[in-house]
Amino acid sequence: MRAQPRDEDAxxxxxxxxxxxxxxxxxxxxxxxxxxxxxxxxxxxxxxRTRQDARLALTGLPFAAKQPEATARVxxxxxxxxxxxxxGWVTPPGLRRADNPYSEGLYDRVRVAMGGTWLCEQTLVSRFEVVELFVRPSAQGLGYGQKLLESLVGDRPSWLLSWAESPALSAYLKWGWARQCNFESGTGTQLCLLTKDPSELRRR
Structure with missing residues (x-):
């Protein structure tokens, strides 16, 4: 069954x-x-990632759907x-709810990288958390990734994680996202945390 879009928003x-x-x-x-x-x-x-890796990652969708103000763009x-x-969804107090599909360990690393729990929550709570963004390789380079991201976050303060080695990181920086910190995931992957504040950008 195909997910039902809001046609008025197409x-x-x-x-x-x-x-x-x-x-x-x-x-x-x-x-x-x-x-x-x-x-x-x-x-x-x-x-x-293998097809099995992808299948496993997508098992988190039912949990994603239950997060605060969860929404998707396709x-x-x-x-x-x-x-x-x-x-993605709006980050709740504490950064994650018990039914969040991602581990507490990941968010613990975010807290440390951001300078501690208080500063981290002051920065990230109530922001829109971009959880996933991708475009088929055959459709990359046509601006669809940027359109997806801009449509998803709108004018909301937002944040996301990017692999430090990913080509996507340079795209995020080009699109106005600001790198806040780098840290290592539990599997040894170097990650970057980026934020965007559209209201601040408009005042510059």
Whole structure:
């Protein structure tokens, strides 16, 4: 079953590609449709994820759907084929709820990297947390990733994590995201935490 978009929020990116909003409750129904493009997007360096890795990652969608103000955006071509997607939620007090699909250990590392619990929560709580963003390799370089991200976060203060070795990091910096800190994940991956404050950017 295809996830139900809010048609009134659909918009054309160009003559052949459209952007759709998926409300939180429908995010889990994206899983089957996401598997191929997710696998393709993360199969290369530095991620090197297998199809099984992708399938496991997508089992978190039912939990993602329950997070505060969870929402997703998808890009489709004229035939309805999914080219890319992004989703996330608003970070709650404490950074995560018990039903968050990501481990407490990850958020503990975020707290340390940000200078401690108090400063971390002052910075990140109530921001929109971009949890995932990807575009099929065949559709990369066409601006769809930026459109997905801008549509997902809108004018909300936001944050995300990026692999330090990922080409996406330079794109985020180009799009106005600010690097706050670097830290190592539990598996040894170097991660960067970035934030964006659209209201601050408008005042400059």
């Amino acid at each position: 918009s054309e990116i160009d003559e052949t590609v459209s952007l759709h909003t998926i409300d939180g409750e429908f995010i889990p129904s994206l899983a089957d449709e996401l598997l191929d493009p997710y696998t393709e997007a993360f199969s290369g360096a530095p991620y090197r 890009v489709r071509d004229a035939d309805g084929t999914l080219l890319g997607a992004a989703w």
